[in-house]
Amino acid sequence: xxxxxxxxxxxxxxxxxxxxxxxxxxxxxxxxxxxxxxxxxxxxxxxxxxxxxxxxxxxxxxxxxxxxxxxxxxxxxxxxxxxxxxxxxxxxxxxxxxxxxxxxxxxxxxxxxxxxxxxxxxxxxxxxxxxxxxxxxxxxxxxxxxxxxxxxxxxxxxxxxxxxxxxxxxxxxxxxxxxxxxxxxxxxxxxxxxxxxxxxxxxxxxxxxxxxxxxxxxxxxxxxxxxxxxxxxxxxxxxxxxxxxxxxxxxxxxxxxxxxxxxxxxxxxxxxxxxxxxxxxxxxxxxxxxxxxxxxxxxxxxxxxxxxxxxxxxxxxxxxxxxxxxxxxxxxxxxxxxxxxxxxxxxxxxxxxxxxxxxxxxxxxxxxxxxxxxxxxxxxxxxxxxxxxxxxxxxxxxxxxxxxxxxxxxxxxxxxxxxxxxxxxxxxxxxxxxxxxxxxxxxxxxxxxxxxxxxxxxxxxxxxxxxxxxxxxxxxxxxxxxxxxxxxxxxxxxxxxxxxxxxxxxxxxxxxxxxxxxxxxxxxxxxxxxxxxxxxxxxxxxxxxxxxxxxxxxxxxxxxxxxxxxxxxxxxxxxxxxxxxxxxxxxxxxxxxxxxxxxxxxxxxxxxxxxxxxxxxxxxxxxxxxxxxxxxxxxx
Amino acid sequence: xxxxxxxxxxxxxxxxxxxxxxxxxxxxxxxxxxxxxxxxxxxxxxxxxxxxxxxxxxxxxxxxxxxxxxxxxxxxxxxxxxxxxxxxxxxxxxxxxxxxxxxxxxxxxxxxxxxxxxxxxxxxxxxxxxxxxxxxxxxxxxxxxxxxxxxxxxxxxxxxxxxxxxxxxxxxxxxxxxxxxxxxxxxxxxxxxxxxxxxxxxxxxxxxxxxxxxxxxxxxxxxxxxxxxxxxxxxxxxxxxxxxxxxxxxxxxxxxxxxxxxxxxxxxxxxxxxxxxxxxxxxxxxxxxxxxxxxxxxxxxxxxxxxxxxxxxxxxx
Numbered sequence: 001x002x003x004x005x006x007x008x009x010x011x012x013x014x015x016x017x018x019x020x021x022x023x024x025x026x027x028x029x030x031x032x033x034x035x036x037x038x039x040x041x042x043x044x045x046x047x048x049x050x051x052x053x054x055x056x057x058x059x060x061x062x063x064x065x066x067x068x069x070x071x072x073x074x075x076x077x078x079x080x081x082x083x084x085x086x087x088x089x090x091x092x093x094x095x096x097x098x099x100x101x102x103x104x105x106x107x108x109x110x111x112x113x114x115x116x117x118x119x120x121x122x123x124x125x126x127x128x129x130x131x132x133x134x135x136x137x138x139x140x141x142x143x144x145x146x147x148x149x150x151x152x153x154x155x156x157x158x159x160x161x162x163x164x165x166x167x168x169x170x171x172x173x174x175x176x177x178x179x180x181x182x183x184x185x186x187x188x189x190x191x192x193x194x195x196x197x198x199x200x201x202x203x204x205x206x207x208x209x210x211x212x213x214x215x216x217x218x219x220x221x222x223x224x225x226x227x228x229x230x231x232x233x234x235x236x237x238x239x240x241x242x243x244x245x246x247x248x249x250x251x252x253x254x255x256x257x258x259x260x261x262x263x264x265x266x267x268x269x270x271x272x273x274x275x276x277x278x279x280x281x282x283x284x285x286x287x288x289x290x291x292x293x294x295x296x297x298x299x300x301x302x303x304x305x306x307x308x309x310x311x312x313x314x315x316x317x318x319x320x321x322x323x324x325x326x327x328x329x330x331x332x333x334x335x336x337x338x339x340x341x342x343x344x345x346x347x348x349x350x351x352x353x354x355x356x357x358x359x360x361x362x363x364x365x366x367x368x369x370x371x372x373x374x375x376x377x378x379x380x381x382x383x384x385x386x387x388x389x390x391x392x393x394x395x396x397x398x399x400x401x402x403x404x405x406x407x408x409x410x411x412x413x414x415x416x417x418x419x420x421x422x423x424x425x426x427x428x429x430x431x432x433x434x435x436x437x438x439x440x441x442x443x444x445x446x447x448x449x450x451x452x453x454x455x456x457x458x459x460x461x462x463x464x465x466x467x468x469x470x471x472x473x474x475x476x477x478x479x480x481x482x483x484x485x486x487x488x489x490x491x492x493x494x495x496x497x498x499x500x501x502x503x504x505x506x507x508x509x510x511x512x513x514x515x516x517x518x519x520x521x522x523x524x525x526x527x528x529x530x531x532x533x534x535x536x537x538x539x540x541x542x543x544x545x546x547x548x549x550x551x552x553x554x555x556x557x558x559x560x561x562x563x564x565x566x567x568x569x570x571x572x573x574x575x576x577x578x579x580x581x582x583x584x585x586x587x588x589x590x591x592x593x594x595x596x597x598x599x600x601x602x603x604x605x606x607x608x609x610x611x612x613x614x615x616x617x618x619x620x621x622x623x624x625x626x627x628x629x630x631x632x633x634x635x636x
Numbered sequence: 637x638x639x640x641x642x643x644x645x646x647x648x649x650x651x652x653x654x655x656x657x658x659x660x661x662x663x664x665x666x667x668x669x670x671x672x673x674x675x676x677x678x679x680x681x682x683x684x685x686x687x688x689x690x691x692x693x694x695x696x697x698x699x700x701x702x703x704x705x706x707x708x709x710x711x712x713x714x715x716x717x718x719x720x721x722x723x724x725x726x727x728x729x730x731x732x733x734x735x736x737x738x739x740x741x742x743x744x745x746x747x748x749x750x751x752x753x754x755x756x757x758x759x760x761x762x763x764x765x766x767x768x769x770x771x772x773x774x775x776x777x778x779x780x781x782x783x784x785x786x787x788x789x790x791x792x793x794x795x796x797x798x799x800x801x802x803x804x805x806x807x808x809x810x811x812x813x814x815x816x817x818x819x820x821x822x823x824x825x826x827x828x829x830x831x832x833x834x835x836x837x838x839x840x841x842x843x844x845x846x847x848x849x850x851x852x853x854x855x856x857x858x859x860x861x862x863x864x865x866x867x868x869x870x871x872x873x874x875x876x877x878x879x880x881x882x883x884x885x886x887x888x889x890x891x892x893x894x895x896x897x898x899x900x901x902x903x904x905x906x907x908x909x910x911x912x913x914x915x916x917x918x919x920x921x922x923x924x925x926x927x928x929x930x931x932x933x934x935x936x937x938x939x940x941x942x943x944x945x946x947x948x949x950x951x952x953x
Contacts, residue, residue, distance in 0.1 A: 057953040204950075248951040260942050266935070267730060290943035291935030295729065299753035302722035305715070305752075310728025312713060313734060316728070329790065335716050425952055429943055430937050463711040463727070463734055466690045471660075471705040471712030474698075483663075484708065 012367050026192060026302035031061075031090035033098050033122075034191075036183060037115065038107035039076045039085040041468040042071055043180030048085020049420070055087065056249045056422045058199045059242030061094035062087055062253075065417040065620065068359040070631060078424040082111035086120075091239050095386070095531025097419065099624045101125055102343030103190070105183045107164070108133060109148040113120070116152070118619070119207030124156050128186065130179075131161035160232075162186070167227055171219060173374040185224020192237040195225055200621045215425055243342035246425040248296070252390040252416030253279035257348055259394025260318050262426070264433030265344070267317040268293040269306040274358040275307070276322045276348035290353070300328035308336050308343055312472065313463050317403045318394070321354045326535075333407055334373035337497065339472045340458065342401035342408075344394065349413040349527075349617050356598055360618030361415035363527050366597035369409045370556045372452050373633075378501050379407040379596040381556040385530035388423035389553070390416055395432045402434060404500045405460050411555070413577070415528040415620045423560050442468035447479045449493070476548050501533075501557045511550040511559030520634055524610070525575050526552045526598055529621050533575055547630055555601070563606040574599040574612040575626060650687055658682045659687065659781035660709040669939025670822030670848030671768060676706055677764075677829045678737070679926065681836055682710070688732065692735045695724035699769030700850075702776050704739035718749025721765070723754040725925075728761045732926050734941075738765040742783040743773045746802055746890075750782075757811040759925040760841045766832070767804055767843065770850035771857055778853040804845045805905035805916060809898070815922040818899065818915045821847045823840060823862055824887075830877050834915055840922055847911070861911045865889075871904070918921055923924035 028422040036051065038044035045066060050540075052064040065086040070507075074081030088098040100122035105114040107130045115121055121328050129152075133145035152159050164179050164186075171178075188198045198219070206214045250258070260268055268287065270280040283567060295301035300321060307317040326347045338341045347364045351357025369381045377602035380400055384393040390412055397408040442461055448470040449458050458479075461468030470481040477483055477492045484490055488626045516538045525533045530551045540547040550565055551559065566572045580590045580596035595603065613629045615621065658679045665671045682692065692710040696702035698717035705712025711734075715723050724738045745753050756763070772790065773779040780790040780797040781802060808817050816838040820831040828846065835842035845848050849858050861867055865886055868893040871893045872879045879890060889910065893900060895918035904912045933939060 038770070045845045053953060090774075123723050217861050248948055249953050254951075257949060258944070261940065264940065265727070269726065286943065288931055289933070289946075290940045291931045291933045293729070293929050293931060295929070297722060298751055301719065302725075302752055302755070305722035305731070306726035308715075309695070309723035309728075309833075310730035311726070313727040314730035317730070330714055333720065339713075420849070422953060425948055428941050430941070433937055433940060463731065464690055469709055469711050471694075471708070472715055472922040473706070473712075474712035475714065476718060540940055585675050 009133045011025040014246060019113065023214040026235050026237050027235065030238070031088065031094070031102045031190075032103060032236060032238060033086065033088045034187065035067070035084060035101045035115065035120075035178070037067060037082045037084035037104065037111045038180070039081055039111065040073055042083070042107050042176065042530070044084035044107065046205065047180035048087055050184055050198075052087045052420055053190065053249055053616050054083070054193050054198050054201045055089045056247060057193070057201065058193060059240030061090040061092050062239055062249070062420070063094045063097050065097045065415070068418070068573055069358055070357070076482035076573055077110040078264060079110055079114040079117065089238050091241055094421070094622065096535060097620050098115065098530075098535075099622045104128065105187065107179065109145050109152070112152070113148060118189055118371045121157070125159060125270065126184075126416040127152065127157050127159045128162045131163050134161070139338065148199070167223060168220065171223055178217065181217045181220035182224035182227075185221040185226075188221070188229040189225045189228035190232065190235050192235055195222070205552065206516040210443065217547050220493075240425065243422070243424070247422040249422045250387060251418050251420045252291050252384070252387050252412050253268075253348065253418070254282050255387050255390035256320065256394055256410075256412065257282040257286070259391040261292065261430065262391070263288060263395045263398035264315065264431050265318050265398055266292045266315055267295065267307065267310045268292070268320060269297050269303040269310070269317065270320050271297050271300045271303045271325060273300070273322045273325045275350055275417045276320050276325070276346065278417065279320050279348070300325040300614050301307055301332060304329035304345070308341055308532065310335070311343050312341045314437055316344060316398050318344040318346065318398075320348070321599065322348045322358075323348050324355065326365060328370065329508055330373045331367075334377050336407045336473045337373060337377040337379055338474050340405040340497070341472070341523045342405050342459065344397045344401050344408050344410065344618045346394070346410045346412065348525035349411055349418045351616065357618045359414060361413045361528065361620055362614075362616055363411070363413060363597070365411060366526075366555060366578070367600075370601075379409055379556065380504060381405070381409045381411060381554070382552060383411045383527040383555055384416065385527055385551050385553060386423070387416065387419065387421040391426060392460070393553075398434060400504060404457065404504055405408070406500060413525060413528050414589045437462050437464075439464045441466040443527070448472075448481045449477065449479045449496075451493070451496035457503065458496070463468070481559070505557035505560065508554055508557070508559045509551055510565070513548050513550055513565055515541055515548030516546060517548070519548055521547045521571040521573060521630060522566060522569035523547065523549040523573050523575050524598060524602060524624070524631065525549060526554065526555060529575060529577065532621050532623045533626060535594075535623040540630055545630070545634060547634075552598070558601075560606065562602070563608065566602070566606060566608045566610070571633060572602070572608055572610045573630065574602065574610055575621065575629075576612065576614045577616060577621060578614055579616055580612045580614045617636045646918070651688060653689070655679055655682050655943050658709050659707070661662060661706045661707050661820065662705065665700060668849065668851035669700070670770060670850070671704065672844070673822040673825060673828060674766060674768060674846055674848065675704065675908050677825065677832045679704060679708070680829060681832050682708075684838065685832075687735055690735070691733065691736070693727055694737045694739060694858065695727060696739040697741070697749060698775070699741035699744045699773070701739050701741035702772070714752045718744055718752065720744065721749060721752040724761060724763050728763060729926050729929070732762075732930065736763050737899075738763055740765065740767055740920055742767065742769045742771060746804055747790040757808055757843070758813045760813045760815050760922050761925050762839050762841075762843045763764065764835050764852045765844065767845045768848050768925055769804060769845050769891045770848045770854065771853040772802070772838055772850050774850055774853055781783050787858070788854070790853075801947055803905060806902065808843050809902050809905055811919060814917065815903075815919050816842040816915070818842070818846040819846055819847070819912055821858075821861065821868070821911065821913055822849060822915065824868070824883070826883055827877070831914065838918060839920065840924055867910050869907075869910045869912045871912055871916065873915075876915040
């Protein structure tokens, strides 16, 4: 069938209808969580991303979360193989993935089972389930479908069998490739989206492909919309409050990459590792246009070493990795600390130890980031808490690295890396960019490590500067960078490198307290849990509980005022996505309990009895879970 | 990468330098250590080529050899065990205007840093690399290295080392994009200097293995070559090194070898009973990574802004 004919067919059956007002009942909602799941490679991710982007265009708040199977190609129709996207849409700004899902589009019943098993679906959740499996020639498959369908219905889910494949075949399109756009059309109807915005989004999504591809997808979109209009007796409307400023919608890894670009850094050295790599993919695509380059090194060690060499001789560079790669870089990070070479290291944390859960979120590398390498290796550790933060943190990290000649570790995680959220389009300013490197002659008598007595800071000499010749070394060295054999010099140089952290700390501001300034319980969080924690605080306060939270963006050094804030609360609870022993375990007591990373840091630094609650389910923490935990802690 | 700061400062004036302009500190190598000979040859090269000290960087790893930058009055980067090459690559990528040398040892390059060595050959960046090969770990006091001859008695192999030695020349010649491989010995200063000079002038990854005596831990291992001039085979060619009358008189075993002949180079590299000295292989046409990856756009703040805004446009809703 030619494209024109295809389009005609679609228009004939549906095109006109799509502009009519939906006939069924329209329910107005404040927010909803929607999932689109399929086998890997069936396009549910693209459908979900597009759906989120259209919602953002409508002016809705969104948070999208990728649902990623651990394997590249899990077997078709497998329970653990769900691939797709989860979109939380709201009338207002959305800060996290929220709780359980309200509506699912599933391309087969098996991937759906995985989501049920993981308790991701709300009781009574609406399910649009691909119905083709009912008539599948393989009896095992059709029986599995019938049985699962019955179970889901019995469990109270509102299952709508949907002939997506069949409808796509009517258009003679390849359903394997087009079903996702059909589903997108359905969802656009269900959520009363402007179809023209959806068409525009498709044009943008497939912008690199031919016009024919765009048109074919638009036809499927319209068909899905028309089918829903004709067959559904309900639809929703989530009124949008458009933002005052233009918004961009990106995920955390793209934000990191854009931050690298906007920070004026020129070299990114990396080695492929999940879930960090997509940041480097994107940079590889765009960095050269602004005179930058991405170097894929032979290993993580080489990537970090290459970055250090480039930083030493020029502007600060960045290396992007995840846990196991971070471990491999630790020795080189020690050199950068010792030699006071600026460097930004991004660690997109994943589940560990070892290969762990490469696609899942965890905040397990905090201690490694602060105390890692060997000996006393003071470095700055920052943790962006939102997608927007991922962008600005890199710019700040570059500036700190070059101002203090330090290593700055930026800890994001698998949740931030692939979640999308709209935020105000950044307004570029030249002050973000690294200044040109100093190539002026070094004044007579100036020394390469002339540590300031108060701050420990020293001016860095860069190759090319006449008169500044010296050999940087990882060995203990004096102010002339000569290898130090004098014990006093080692004492002096460690002092200087440590004082730089204190000097930076003096420039930081106290964290903002969310909720009331005092009360019964203070939650302390860091990184990607911010939205969920603050939403939980809001809910708890609405319920009359005196609960507040702070979220730490600097983990080394820590912001001032934290102790004073904690003192104003009866209890302090660190909420994190890393391991801690539950005090409820039979053999756990005050003497052997292993606390979470943040709790250990707070307890040791501030001598405050900080409790902790953590989970390592590989999923972003849900606001409702935090509410439940806090309520239990309040009762104790 | 181009930045106005580095481009404008190139070649503004000519300078003349004395040997002292490149000398820094008193080398703390043992008496009779071959590193001293290498240092002398390299300092002479710097003077003869009038290298500007502030535009010259020596990068080293860890080991006796890697103390080298401390004795040069240039910029230096004394780094981590095995990582001199990737660090030097970073320096060169960021600053192609700098002259970058690498000093590494047989443990540093052929053992802990072996992965980087293989890939450095492949990148073929314009680096002059000296493998100070004394066939033993010196700084950590006598452990067998990958180039120790089988049977070498050391503190970790008191009954003799168990494995055949790795041949750094053969390994280097086996890697894609190899562009310059030479061998020198510390006890023939004239040829050492000529080889170092040829390596410096080669634009690409110039790998020079320098057989170097360790009087402290392996004093006799190079004796068979040192004491029998006939076992030294001087390589010469009209497109490579020319032999002086003096050298020809002492070292009669000479071989005319075209450095473009890879097969012959591999044969020479693997000879067991003679020690080839000279350029085994040179190919000036291998692309250099820093040039392949060099951005032709002149990086300005405005360019970054435009590129950044164009990306934001893609994501603006």
